[in-house]
Amino acid sequence: MIENLTFNVAQLLKEPIGATRTGQVVAALRRLAPDLAQSEAAPDGAIAGPVRLMHIDNGVLVQGFLTGQVTLPCARCLEPVSVPLDVAVEEIFTSTIDLLTGRVVTPEEEDRALWIDEHHILDLTEVLRQDVLLDVPLHVLCREDCRGLCPTCGENLNEGPCNCEPETDPRWASLAELLKKSE
Ligand SMILES: [Zn+2]
Ligand SMILES: [Zn+2]
Structure with a gap:
């Protein structure tokens, strides 16, 4: 599996507002959310799916729908259970460099996870980490009557x-x- 969580948006930001790009996100859950499982074992699996990047005022709107499987221990017997995972992503990333002047700008957005860095790289790692943690069930059973x-x-x-x-x-x-x- 080749992970892909970052996009270079330099070219996109040079295009007019409304211009779009599509990309493919692939993320290993083991790295994204190692603290996810309650047991010692890190979660196994990956999420992947298409994302659309759109040039908006001062940044890029990212929308995507990722799916995958995560393996978690059954809450009662600890046997591994495969759980489907759907993660909808919708975030606005803000530029920190003015592309025309090359000047550093401090975005109003305070969350640095949503900043496009000085090399025009947009990194989805932190956003996805939070989305995955919200989506993963805390309590899974291998079967109802385990x-x-x-x-x-x-x-x-x-x-x-x-x-x-x-x-x-x-x-x-x-x-x-x-x-x-x-x-
Ligand atoms: Zn016994
Ligand atoms: Zn069980």
Whole structure:
């Protein structure tokens, strides 16, 4: 997989307002959101899709729709579960250089993740990182009736009962007492 999260918009910004470019975004989730999974394992998978870049006043409007799959641990049994991921992107990136004069301009936009850098590179990494974190479900189950892990031995109860002693019912316990006495 060849990642692509940056676009050089120098040429686009020289064109009239309203000019567009299309591009393809490919991002590995492992790098984009390593803190995503609750378990130790980083999420596996990628998101990809087309984006459209449009020259607007003072910057570039980016719109795109990315799809992918993310593998997350089941909340009960920790088995990997593949979850579809849809990420809609719509952001305005602001120029920090006046293309005509070459002068540095300080954008009104305070979020530096939305600045086009001095080499006219527009970087979607931070925007996508936030979008992905918002879109990924926090709680996934491998199936609705997942039985989870035995709290005592940790065995996966979907694969059958474990060898742990079943919890003793207090009523049986008193009966056992009686039996012991009568012996
Ligand atoms: Zn499960
Ligand atoms: Zn057990």
